[in-house]
Amino acid sequence: MYVFIVNPVAGNGRGEKIYRRLSKTDYFKRLDSKVYITAFQGHAEKIARQLVLQAHTNIKTIIVVGGDGTIHEVVNGIGNGRIPIGYIPGGSGNDFGRGCKVRGTPKQMLRRIVEDSDVTPYWIGDYLLENGEKRHFVNSIGFGFDAEIAEHANQSVYKKLLNRFHIGKITYVIALILVLFKFKPFEIEIEVDGTRQVIKKCWMVTIANHQYYGGGMKIIPTAKIQPQRMPVLIIQDISKWKILGLFLTVFTGKHTSFKEVTVLEAEKVSISSTNLIFYQVDGQTSKCNTCTLLKNSREIQVLGTNI
Numbered sequence: 032m033y034v035f036i037v038n039p040v041a042g043n044g045r046g047e048k049i050y051r052r053l054s055k056t057d058y059f060k061r062l063d064s065k066v067y068i069t070a071f072q073g074h075a076e077k078i079a080r081q082l083v084l085q086a087h088t089n090i091k092t093i094i095v096v097g098g099d100g101t102i103h104e105v106v107n108g109i110g111n112g113r114i115p116i117g118y119i120p121g122g123s124g125n126d127f128g129r130g131c132k133v134r135g136t137p138k139q140m141l142r143r144i145v146e147d148s149d150v151t152p153y154w155i156g157d158y159l160l161e162n163g164e165k166r167h168f169v170n171s172i173g174f175g176f177d178a179e180i181a182e183h184a185n186q187s188v189y190k191k192l193l194n195r196f197h198i199g200k201i202t203y204v205i206a207l208i209l210v211l212f213k214f215k216p217f218e219i220e221i222e223v224d225g226t227r228q229v230i231k232k233c234w235m236v237t238i239a240n241h242q243y244y245g246g247g248m249k250i251i252p253t254a255k256i257q258p259q260r261m262p263v264l265i266i267q268d269i270s271k272w273k274i275l276g277l278f279l280t281v282f283t284g285k286h287t288s289f290k291e292v293t294v295l296e297a298e299k300v301s302i303s304s305t306n307l308i309f310y311q312v313d314g315q316t317s318k319c320n321t322c323t324l325l326k327n328s329r330e331i332q333v334l335g336t337n338i
């Protein structure tokens with residue numbers, strides 16, 4: 032049986048529209064399927080967790096129709112369960128789809144998920160917060176500037192408006208410019224594979240499981256889907272004008288040649304700050320003082336990719 036988890040509000044209604052069209056196709060009607068429409072924030076995670084408990088009921092694949100926030104919830108809900116997932120982008124950013132090279136119309140994507148004979152292994156990351164909470168990140172986790180951009184975008188009216196006109200991609204560009212005016216660099220201590228350093232004027236630290244982020248920016252161009260090691264990007268001690276220039280080049284991935292940008296690879300990263308700092312995980316934001324990051328040792332299984 033194919034289980035669909037549909038976020039109707041993803042992409043300002045795009046998730047629902049895609050599902051509605053898909054459900055009218057003969058291909059969909061022939062599938063043995065069950066559909067869950069999420070009704071509130073966190074619902075996709077709850078559904079996925081329950082599905083793992085019913086795994087004996089012959090669930091072939093969980094097919095997610097939504098954005099990065101929905102896929103984040105589903106992956107966290109599945110946890111160590113071994114149910115493969117398929118993804119049909121229906122959000123505004125959809126970076127998971129880009130990272131997994133999911134292509135075509137929703138109908139073509141569905142067909143590929145169902146008929147794919149090879150599962151793609153995908154290594155997610157784990158993050159552990161000071162309150163003991165341990166969760167997974169699917170695309171990326173970022174601290175500082177990028178998180179404040181995501182926070183601004185998520186709280187904004189323009190995100191909805193731009194999504195309505197199918198130009199949701201530029202949401203983060205607008206948020207970036209608005210956050211830039213008020214952002215203040217912060218001090219953090221970062222430990223990368225046992226080596227500690229203090230960064231006095233940190234702008235951001237981002238760890239990614241693939242290169243895409245913020246609706247198509249190539250935040251760490253060298254990042255690839257891989258086990259064990261995580262690419263880490265640090266931006267420090269940079270002027271506001273220069274960071275604007277840096278983000279103009281982020282779509283092409285040329286920003287890593289700026290001297291204020293460091294890209295590392297690590298197995299374990301810990302960050303701590305005496306002040307609360309914003310972090311974004313797969314586009315959803317919160318605040319923390321400390322966080323430890325590792326790759327999850329078990330891969331999730333993704334169907335319908337073009338990797």
Ligand SMILES: Nc1ncnc2c1ncn2[C@@H]1O[C@H](COP(=O)(O)OP(=O)(O)OP(=O)(O)O)[C@@H](O)[C@H]1O
Binds near residue numbers: 039074315
């Ligand atoms: N019925 C609902 N009402 C309100 N919020 C919901 C509902 N169902 C799911 N959500 C929440 O919607 C949020 C946004 O979902 P999602 O991130 O998938 O879409 P998006 O923000 O448009 O896309 P992207 O993250 O790719 O930019 C998630 O935090 C999810 O928990």
